[in-house]
Amino acid sequence: xxxxxxxxxxxxxxxxxxxxxxxxxxxxxxxxxxxxxxxxxxxxxxxxxxxxxxxxxxxxxxxxxxxxxxxxxxxxxxxxxxxxxxxxxxxxxxxxxxxxxxxxxxxxxxxxxxxxxxxxxxxxxxxxxxxxxxxxxxxxxxxxxxxxxxxxxxxxxxxxxxxxxxxxxxxxxxxxxxxxxxxxxxxxxxxxxxxxxxxxxxxxxxxxxxxxxxxxxxxxxxxxxxxxxxxxxxxxxxxxxxxxxxxxxxxxxxxxxxxxxxxxxxxxxxxx
Numbered sequence: 001x002x003x004x005x006x007x008x009x010x011x012x013x014x015x016x017x018x019x020x021x022x023x024x025x026x027x028x029x030x031x032x033x034x035x036x037x038x039x040x041x042x043x044x045x046x047x048x049x050x051x052x053x054x055x056x057x058x059x060x061x062x063x064x065x066x067x068x069x070x071x072x073x074x075x076x077x078x079x080x081x082x083x084x085x086x087x088x089x090x091x092x093x094x095x096x097x098x099x100x101x102x103x104x105x106x107x108x109x110x111x112x113x114x115x116x117x118x119x120x121x122x123x124x125x126x127x128x129x130x131x132x133x134x135x136x137x138x139x140x141x142x143x144x145x146x147x148x149x150x151x152x153x154x155x156x157x158x159x160x161x162x163x164x165x166x167x168x169x170x171x172x173x174x175x176x177x178x179x180x181x182x183x184x185x186x187x188x189x190x191x192x193x194x195x196x197x198x199x200x201x202x203x204x205x206x207x208x209x210x211x212x213x214x215x216x217x218x219x220x221x222x223x224x225x226x227x228x229x230x231x232x233x234x235x236x237x238x239x240x241x242x243x244x245x246x247x248x249x250x251x252x253x254x255x256x257x258x259x260x261x262x263x264x265x266x267x268x269x270x271x272x
Contacts, residue, residue, distance in 0.1 A: 012110050017215040019167050020109040024084040026054035031084045031111060039215045046207040049261035052254070054163075056262045057194050058086070060244035061162045062093050064192045064268050067248060068158050069097035074190065076157045078147070080106040080135050080181075081164030085115050090160065091128045099125040104150050106141055108134040135164060136172045138180040156188035163264070165230065166196040169220040178230050187271055190237075193230055194244060194266035196221045201260050227265045234269035241267040 017039035021032040025040040028051070032040070044050050068074040075098055079090050082105040088096075091103035105116060105128065116130040129150040133140050141147060151157055159181055168174040182191060198205035198221045205221050212219040228241060239247060243259045244266040 017217060018109050018111075019212070019217055019219075020081075020083045020107060020112055023054060023163065024086070026051050027058065027086050029084060029086060031115065035215070039211060039217075042211045043208055046211070047204055047263075049256060050208075052256050053196075053262050053264060055254070056245050056257055057163050057264055057266070060194060060247055060266045061090065061160070061192070062088065063248055063250060064266075065090050065093040065158070065160070066097055068190060068192070068268070069094045069101055072190070074156055074158045075101050076151045076155060077101065077103045077160060078106070078141075078151065078157055078181075079103060079160040079162075080141065081161060081167075082107040082112060082116075082130075083163075084109075084112055091122060091126070095123045095126050099123045102127045102150050104129045104131060104147050106131045106133050106135070108132065135161075135177060136168060138177050142181065142184040153184060154186055156190070157185045158190045158192055159185060160192045161230075162192065162194045162266075163196070165193070166221050167217065167219055169218050172218070175229055182234075182271060185271060189271045190268055191231065191234055191271070192268050193227075194264050195227045195230075197223060197227065197263055197265050199223055200263050205263070224265060227267075231267060231269045234271055237268040237270065241265050 014033040015035055017036045021036040022040040025032045025037055077090060077094055091101065094101035094103060113130065113132050122128040127150050129146050131141060131144050131146055165174050168177065209219050209221065224241065243262055244264055245253045245257050245262060247266050
């Protein structure tokens with residue numbers, strides 16, 4: 001069963017790039033506009049491995065979701081910053097392992113909403129829902145009637161924040177946001193998080209962030225210690241915070257995958 005949010009949203013502004021559509025470009029998708037392509041190409045000119053970065057992050061999401069559904073008994077997932085659907089989506093990975101999994105997707109790009117209706121199809125045993133909302137206002141997500149119809153907040157939930165929080169600069173209080181979301185989830189829940197870092201190539205990331213800022217997109221990369229703060233009070237799953245291709249790898253990484261080429265930290269941790 002699928003449950004979709006149908007709020008009143010503004011027309012898509014094709015004159016300005018959006019991170020979800022730029023990410024679609026990095027993943028070799030088709031759902032972006034000229035402004036997104038121009039900005040993404042500018043990023044690629046200073047970060048030549050950005051497509052490797054995006055694919056490696058995507059593979060981490062797949063492995064983490066599969067592990068949670070297969071090994072921990074998690075049957076509820078809250079994925080914020082969903083992006084334009086790229087098969088396989090999180091619910092397809094989760095429901096392949098556990099057909100009764102329930103997944104709520106959240107994003108604030110109208111184009112993601114349009115694709116959600118077409119692409120997010122649940123198994124008969126499970127359920128999916130889409131909420132058009134902004135992570136910077138976490139209470140609107142947690143208090144959403146649509147979320148509460150889909151997810152039982154008295155039972156463990158996997159909160160997925162993949163490649164999202166580097167678009168939430170400190171001025172928008174990202175640590176408080178993550179804390180608010182986790183406070184709403186019971187013991188036994190998990191945080192799945194990935195975040196771009198300048199640790200491996202600081203000068204390059206200054207140029208990358210400049211591209212996003214010129215496109216009107218707020219962005220801030222963070223060091224290892226800054227990313228670790230998002231996991232305070234949680235219990236890391238082995239191997240802890242790692243560059244994503246080192247997190248429970250399956251097979252050999254694709255050619256060109258190095259820590260510097262990916263420049264992301266990723267981890268999974270349990271709420272005690």
